[in-house]
Amino acid sequence: MSDVICPxxxxxxxAALAQAASExxxxxxxxxxxxxxxxxxxxxxxxxxxxxxTGVTLYExxxxxxxxxxxxxxxxxEKALAKNKQHLAFxxxxxxxxxxxxxxxxxxxxxxxxxxxxxRRIQVGGARDHLLGVRAVxxxxxxxxxxxxxMKNVTGVDLCRGLSGSWGTLAVMSEVTMKVLPCxxxxxxxxxxxxxxxxxxxxxxxAMGSPFELSATAHLHASCAAAMGMEGLAxxxxxVTALRLENFASFxxxxxxxxxxxxxxxxxxxxxxxEQSKDFWNAMRVLKFFDGGEGAVWRxxxxxxxxxxxVAALSAHLDCRAVYDWSGGLIWVEVAPSRDAGATExxxxxxxxxxxxxxxxxxxxxxxxxxxxxxxxxxxxxxTKRIKDSFDPAGILNPGRMYSDI
Amino acid sequence: xxxxxxxxxxxQILDRRDEIVRELRRIVPQRDCVxxxxxxxxxxxxxxLTAYRQMPLAAVLPTTTEQIxxxxxxxxxxxxxxxxxxxxxSLCGGAMPLQDSIVxxxxxxxxxxxxxxxxxxxxxxxxxxxxxxxxxxxxDGFFYAPDPSSQLACTLAxxxxxxxxxxxxxxxxxxxxxxxxxxxxxxDGTIIEIGGxxxxxxxxxxxxxxxxxxxxxxxxxxxxxxxxxxxxxxxPMLMGFDSVASAGDCVAGIIGSGIIPVAIEFMDxxxxxxCEEFAKAGYPLDxxxxxxxxxxGSEEEIENLLARVTRIAKxxxxxxxxxxxxxxxxxxxxxxxxxxxxxxxxxxxxxxxDGVIPLGRLAEVLVEISKICDRYGLQVSNIFHAGDGNLHxxxxxxxxxxxxxxxxxxxxxxxxxxxxxxxxxxTGEHGVGIEKRDLMPFQYTQTDLIQQxxxxxxxxxxxxxxxxxxxxxEARTYQ
Ligand SMILES: Cc1cc2nc3c(=O)[nH]c(=O)nc-3n(C[C@H](O)[C@H](O)[C@H](O)COP(=O)(O)OP(=O)(O)OC[C@H]3O[C@@H](n4cnc5c(N)ncnc54)[C@H](O)[C@@H]3O)c2cc1C
Numbered sequence: 001m002s003d004v005i006c007p008x009x010x011x012x013x014x015a016a017l018a019q020a021a022s023e024x025x026x027x028x029x030x031x032x033x034x035x036x037x038x039x040x041x042x043x044x045x046x047x048x049x050x051x052x053x054t055g056v057t058l059y060e061x062x063x064x065x066x067x068x069x070x071x072x073x074x075x076x077x078e079k080a081l082a083k084n085k086q087h088l089a090f091x092x093x094x095x096x097x098x099x100x101x102x103x104x105x106x107x108x109x110x111x112x113x114x115x116x117x118x119x120r121r122i123q124v125g126g127a128r129d130h131l132l133g134v135r136a137v138x139x140x141x142x143x144x145x146x147x148x149x150x151m152k153n154v155t156g157v158d159l160c161r162g163l164s165g166s167w168g169t170l171a172v173m174s175e176v177t178m179k180v181l182p183c184x185x186x187x188x189x190x191x192x193x194x195x196x197x198x199x200x201x202x203x204x205x206x207a208m209g210s211p212f213e214l215s216a217t218a219h220l221h222a223s224c225a226a227a228m229g230m231e232g233l234a235x236x237x238x239x240v241t242a243l244r245l246e247n248f249a250s251f252x253x254x255x256x257x258x259x260x261x262x263x264x265x266x267x268x269x270x271x272x273x274x275e276q277s278k279d280f281w282n283a284m285r286v287l288k289f290f291d292g293g294e295g296a297v298w299r300x301x302x303x304x305x306x307x308x309x310x311v312a313a314l315s316a317h318l319d320c321r322a323v324y325d326w327s328g329g330l331i332w333v334e335v336a337p338s339r340d341a342g343a344t345e346x347x348x349x350x351x352x353x354x355x356x357x358x359x360x361x362x363x364x365x366x367x368x369x370x371x372x373x374x375x376x377x378x379x380x381x382x383x384t385k386r387i388k389d390s391f392d393p394a395g396i397l398n399p400g401r402m403y404s405d406i
Numbered sequence: 407x408x409x410x411x412x413x414x415x416x417x418q419i420l421d422r423r424d425e426i427v428r429e430l431r432r433i434v435p436q437r438d439c440v441x442x443x444x445x446x447x448x449x450x451x452x453x454x455l456t457a458y459r460q461m462p463l464a465a466v467l468p469t470t471t472e473q474i475x476x477x478x479x480x481x482x483x484x485x486x487x488x489x490x491x492x493x494x495x496s497l498c499g500g501a502m503p504l505q506d507s508i509v510x511x512x513x514x515x516x517x518x519x520x521x522x523x524x525x526x527x528x529x530x531x532x533x534x535x536x537x538x539x540x541x542x543x544x545x546d547g548f549f550y551a552p553d554p555s556s557q558l559a560c561t562l563a564x565x566x567x568x569x570x571x572x573x574x575x576x577x578x579x580x581x582x583x584x585x586x587x588x589x590x591x592x593x594d595g596t597i598i599e600i601g602g603x604x605x606x607x608x609x610x611x612x613x614x615x616x617x618x619x620x621x622x623x624x625x626x627x628x629x630x631x632x633x634x635x636x637x638x639x640x641x642p643m644l645m646g647f648d649s650v651a652s653a654g655d656c657v658a659g660i661i662g663s664g665i666i667p668v669a670i671e672f673m674d675x676x677x678x679x680x681c682e683e684f685a686k687a688g689y690p691l692d693x694x695x696x697x698x699x700x701x702x703g704s705e706e707e708i709e710n711l712l713a714r715v716t717r718i719a720k721x722x723x724x725x726x727x728x729x730x731x732x733x734x735x736x737x738x739x740x741x742x743x744x745x746x747x748x749x750x751x752x753x754x755x756x757x758x759x760d761g762v763i764p765l766g767r768l769a770e771v772l773v774e775i776s777k778i779c780d781r782y783g784l785q786v787s788n789i790f791h792a793g794d795g796n797l798h799x800x801x802x803x804x805x806x807x808x809x810x811x812x813x814x815x816x817x818x819x820x821x822x823x824x825x826x827x828x829x830x831x832x833t834g835e836h837g838v839g840i841e842k843r844d845l846m847p848f849q850y851t852q853t854d855l856i857q858q859x860x861x862x863x864x865x866x867x868x869x870x871x872x873x874x875x876x877x878x879x880e881a882r883t884y885q
Contacts, residue, residue, distance in 0.1 A: 062662030063765045063795075085664065121605055122526075128611055129583045144857045145850075150762040151794035152580065152834035154569045154618050155842075155849055156876065157858035161582065161614020165606070182664035205524040211547075211638045251707050303603035305524040329525075329605045356608035374608035379598045383864060384609050390860035402609070 005048045010135065010143055010174045016048060017172065018141025021394040029168035029398050031071055031107030034096040035114060039167060039401045040372050041364045050109055053174055056080055058149060065132065065149050067177035070109025077108050081180055089181040090127050091118035091285055098287045098297060098361055109173040115165030119216035119244070119284055121326050122208060124181070128164035133177035136163060138170070139392025149177045162387075168398040169406055170391040184215070184246035188256050189272035189280060191233075192241040192263065195219070197308035200241040201328035203266045205304055207243045208327045210262055212255040216244040216281065219324040224289035230279060233272075242272070244281060287332060289323045295334040296341035296362040302355030304328035310353040317345045332360075343370045350374070373402050409815055410840055412460065413874050415506035419486060423463050426486060426508065430466045433476045439514065441465040450509045453494040453501040454556075455841055457805065462489070462503035467511045471589060471597060471627040477510060478625065479595030487870050488593070490621040492533065492561030497758050498839030500568065500620050504873060510625055512563045518542050519628065527586060527603050529630045532563035536570075539631065548633045551578035554835070555744045566626050569618030571835035573669040573743065574700075576793035578634065580835065582617040589628035590616060593866045602630055615861060620837050621872040623865035637702035640668065642739045643712055645719050646693030646726035650674060650788075653695035654769030656722035657792045660699070661765060663718050665711065670793035671698040671743050674772075677750065677787045677800075684749035685742035688735065690726045697792065698743055746789045747800070755805040756787075757814045758798055761825030762834035765795045771828060775799050775821055782817040784810070796834035797825065823848050838876045846878055856884045 005027070007013035020027055026044040030036060032051070050071035058067035061084040068077055074092065081087050092111045096103050112134070117126030124130075133147035136159075146159030163170055192203060197219065204217035219241045225234040233240060243263075245255050260269045272280055283289070290297060302310055307328035314320055320335040320342070335342035341362040350357050356374035359367060376384055381403075388395075388406040399406075419426075427442045434440055441447055442464045452459040463486075468474045481488050487507035494501050503509050516533035523546060528539060536557040539550040553572035554560055564570070566588065571580040578584070587601030600616065601607040616623055647653040657670055673681065673689075673696045682689040689696055697719075701711035712729055719727065730736040742749075750756055763771050772788060779786040779801060790798040799821055803814035822832050822842065826849050832842050846855060859877055862869065869882065 060764070060766060062658050064661060065764075115606065115611070117606075125579060125583050126606060128614060129579060138857060142853050142857070144854045146854065146858075148829065148831055150764060150830045150834070152571055152575075152762050152791075152796045153831045154835055154837055155831045155833050156838060156846065156855070157861050158569070158582070158614055158618045159857065159861075161611045161617075162861065164611050164614060166610055170610075181666070185664075202524075205526075209523055209526060209548075209635050211635050213637075248710070250710065251703065254704060254706065301604040301606050301608075303522075303525050303527075305522065326605055354602060355604050358608075376609050377599070379592075379596050380600065380609065380612065383598070383612065386864040387610055387612075387615075387861065390864050391857070 003046060005046065006052045008052045010137070013053070013137050013172060013174055014141045014143050017137050017139065017396070020046065020396045021140055024394050024396065026396045026399045029172055031110035032073060032105040034094070034101050034105040035110060037099045038095060038360055039367070040404070041368050042398050042401050044399065048172065050107060050172065057175060058177065061086060064180050065177060066180050067149060067175060068108050069175050070173040071107050073104070074106045074108050074111055075104040085183045086180045087183050088130065088178065089120055089124040090130050091120050092116055092127060093118045094286045095360065098290060103286050108176060112164050112176055113166060113168050113173065119218060119281060119325050121330070123213065123215045128161055130179045131160045131164055131176060132179055134160050134163055134173055135175040136171035136173040139394055139397045147177070151179065167402050169388060169402055170397065172397065186249035186252055187244065187246045187274050187277040188252050189277040190243040190256060190259060190263070191270040191272060192267050193235055193270070194238040195241050195266060197311055197324070199266065200239065201304060201308045201324065203241055203263055204243070204327040207259060207263060210259060212245060212259050213247070214243055215246045217327045218242045218284060220289055221321045221323065223321055224323050227289050227291045228280065228283050229288065229291065230276070230283070233280070242280060244277065284325070290332070290334050293334050295336050296366070297360045298333045298335070298342070298346055298357050299360050300331040300333060300355060300357045302329060302331065302353055306353040306355070307331050310349050313349045313352065314345055318342050339366070340370060341366050409812065410458070410844060411879060412504065413879065415504060419506040427464050429480055430464055430477065430508065433480065434466055434468050434473050436469060439467045439469065450491065450494070450503060453496040453499060455497055455499040455502070455839070457811065458499045458502050458840060460503050460505050462505070462507055462509045465509035465511055467514045469514050471591060474510060474591045474625055474627055475595040475597055478591055478593055481508065481870065482594045485868065485870065487873050489872050490563070490567065490625045492564030493535070493559045495556045495560045496564065496568065496839060497760070497836045498833070498841040500837050500839035500875060502840060512561065512627065515627060522603065523548065525603050526633050527630050528633050529628065530562055531628055532561060532566065532626050534562050536560050536562060536565055543633050547636050549636050550631055550633055551584050552581045555747060562629060563626055566617055566629060567619065567621045568835065568837040571791065571796065573671055573791060576670060576791065577666055577668045582614060584632045585613065585617055585629055586632060587630040588613060588616060588626050590624040590626045592624045593868065593870050620839065620876055622862055622876060623871065638704045639708055640700055640702035641708050641712065641730050642698050642700040642736055643715065643729040644689065644726065644739065645697045645699065645724045646690040647695045647722065648693065648725050650695045650772045651769035652722045653697055654772060656697065656719050656724070657768060658765050659718050659722060660715060661793060665714055667699050667701050667715065667793065669698065669700040672788065672790050672792035673746065674788040676785065677746060677789045680749045680753060681742040681746050684745055685738055687738040687742035689742060693725055698739060750787060750800055754802040756800040756802050757818050758800050759818055759821050760796070760798060760833045760836040761822045761830055762796045763825050763828050763830035767828045768792070768795065771824065774824055778820050778824065779817055782813045784814060784817055795830065819845060840875050843876060844878050855881050859884060
């Protein structure tokens with residue numbers, strides 16, 4: 001394996017990237033390395049890791065803000081926050097276990113670079129919505145900042161959002177500042193069993209459209225519910241639909257009761273208590289529902305009310321199982337291994353129902369041979385390429401990771 | 407306010423005015439859609455930063471995205487500058503035209519295109535007013551969250567361009583957190599669509615770059631926004647304090663306690679007096695600072711939350727605590743707050759600042775702002791979104807007195823620099839526009855600004871869209 005450059009501070013990071021740019025030497029950019037196997041395989045001789053850029057740089061619990069160097073492990077941030085009963089409300093998902101790694105290896109910079117947001121997306125926003133400020137070095141070795149540490153900021157072009165989800169292809173973040181929120185005092189989860197996908201999405205949308213502030217809704221195919229490994233959760237052959245309420249404990253009796261009434265037409269309602277709820281949603285965070293599976297995994301983002309139709313269309317051609325999050329707007333699909341990981345069918349159904357799909361798990365040769373991220377509309381692709389050039393004209397940062405030309 | 411440099415207009419373009427108007431009329435032939443007479447154009451020469459005025463060549467109010475695309479193609483070919491406009495309520499001169507520019511207004515494109523209560527989204531033409539969106543979905547129990555005080559007049563277009571906020575953004579986020587997609591026309595006429603009803607879009611977060619781009623990247627004609635189910639009920643309470651500092655500390659106390667109310671608004675004594683006169687909201691007049699805290703939920707939850715807030719507030723010794731007793735009283739409390747700028751505008755000219763500071767510095771910064779204004783011999787009144795540290799000091803001055811005008815501008819700049827010094831920023835929701843353009847180097851290094859300007863270059867390589875705004879004029883020489 002090639003040499004890994006591990007800058008210890010921003011100056012070293014700038015110098016390393018300036019040198020790589022002058023030598024036109026492309027680099028693979030990694031944080032904790034937990035998501036290396038996502039995207040198109042990057043074939044560079046050199047690698048740069050943020051693993052030595054670590055440490056919490058700012059934490060003001062009373063102002064709901066924390067800052068850290070980009071290579072800081074996510075679990076360290078979460079540990080610091082937990083001491084004050086706070087958390088990153090977008091509960092970033094951890095792809096590690098799905099990709100055969102240990103959980104908890106991800107760095108905080110990568111959380112934003114991949115914008116992988118968890119089940120609270122609808123209620124509190126995604127990773128990108130919690131990024132307040134960033135310091136980063138572009139592909140010319142220039143250190144720049146955007147945003148800051150305050151809750152509102154519209155000063156100039158919003159590069160925080162610009163860097164979110166750019167998978168290390170625009171700049172290497174050195175430090176991030178983010179918004180934190182108090183942990184809810186209590187959690188309860190209502191369960192419905194045996195619903196078809198279509199009906200389940202209807203139940204999730206109805207719940208989300210109620211005034212009871214659901215913080216997450218998910219629907220799991222029967223084998224996925226079984227893979228969650230929670231006693232009493234799965235019943236043979238039955239899907240599980242889960243609806244999460246979080247708030248002060250004293251509010252939840254009322255809310256769970258009212259929501260139950262509203263959803264009574266959907267069937268008998270069971271419940272997970274506080275502890276079981278936490279276990280369930282933590283398992284969702286590590287995509288435990290695909291434990292033991294060997295197939296290719298897709299992440300599909302679609303208008304919630306189209307999700308079930310999309311999966312039905314896919315199932316007509318592919319052997320697959322699915323888990324719906326975000327009230328049906330985010331679907332994780334596992335398909336049986338094949339030469340194209342089911343890409344033809346996935347892309348065909350996206351063309352019919354809208355949305356976009358990313359191939360999250362497949363062998364490198366498969367990923368090298370197809371579009372892992374959704375192909376962009378030509379006008380948007382042109383802008384995308386020019387944005388890449390504006391940050392990284394020499395093309396040294398994760399070349400080809402998202403699209404072959406950026 | 408007059409000290410900001412405005413580039414010399416291009417004489418050749420000025421000379422071609424008649425031809426330009428003719429061409430605009432050919433592209434947009436409907437009646438009343440091209441405004442070329444002097445009286446008509448006067449309506450477009452400024453926005454809510456009235457000290458700066460420039461008469462545009464013409465204003466065109468297209469009725470379709472395709473017309474906007476044709477107008478921009480024509481302007482692009484002929485190197486004519488274009489300033490997009492919604493309702494013209496910008497407080498930073500963002501919608502002010504230049505003499506050698508045309509104005510493209512979206513006010514005639516104000517339809518609701520589609521609402522999905524299942525997906526909780528609405529697709530709209532951007533000329534719709536902010537309040538118009540909520541009004542459309544209120545009968546079904548939904549609302550659009552970002553609620554600038556100007557919501558009766560301002561358009562979704564302006565909100566998207568400025569990434570506007572409002573009182574209820576403490577809980578629900580600002581515009582960028584509530585938009586899922588846009589249709590936008592680039593300066594060369596290309597129509598692009600980004601996002602839609604999904605909760606994220608493929609590729610780079612272009613939507614995030616476009617929201618808040620102040621009319622610099624393209625003209626947004628349609629958008630998909632999130633709509634939310636309204637809570638079962640909401641109720642505000644008033645808390646009066648004998649000092650600005652205790653009110654400030656109380657805000658930090660509430661936020662730090664783990665309760666995030668829907669809104670925490672702050673008014674100081676001069677503001678309270680004027681707003682009370684205007685709205686008869688029953689604000690206590692003998693306090694130095696007043697907080698409006700709103701919570702929502704079921705009846706029982708509201709009582710519980712108000713009791714929690716009261717318990718925390720008591721530590722900071724409020725002189726008055728009053729919980730609204732009726733929907734009428736709640737409406738009056740909010741009317742007072744939402745009409746605050748207007749009410750103050752009736753008694754004096756004012757210059758509205760929009761800096762943001764870390765919450766922990768609130769009390770200290772408010773004291774420092776009074777000192778700065780004292781030094782300039784100007785009165786200041788503070789009304790703002792306290793929960794997120796977004797200050798709106800209103801510096802009162804006489805617009806007919808050139809000395810005061812200059813002082814107000816200098817005083818404002820000092821206040822904003824203070825915000826940056828304590829770790830905050832120049833603008834939390836009103837935008838940079840022309841007003842804060844020259845202050846950008848206090849917050850950003852040249853490298854920071856260059857990276858931002860490179861994005862401007864991507865979207866608008868000739869810099870024809872909304873020129874002379876956001877970036878200091880000399881900064882562009884980086885190329
Ligand atoms: C009394 C008062 C109270 C206010 N309160 C608040 C508040 O609480 N919160 C807040 O955030 N702001 C507030 N504002 C500021 C202002 O209302 C907002 O900035 C608003 O979003 C502007 O909307 P507009 O339709 O008036 O836009 P305009 O003023 O017409 O334009 C604003 C900017 O948007 C650009 N633009 C307009 N249309 C388009 C388009 N279609 N595509 C691309 N760019 C476009 C313009 O070029 C300009 O740069 C207040 C203003 C006033 C006068």
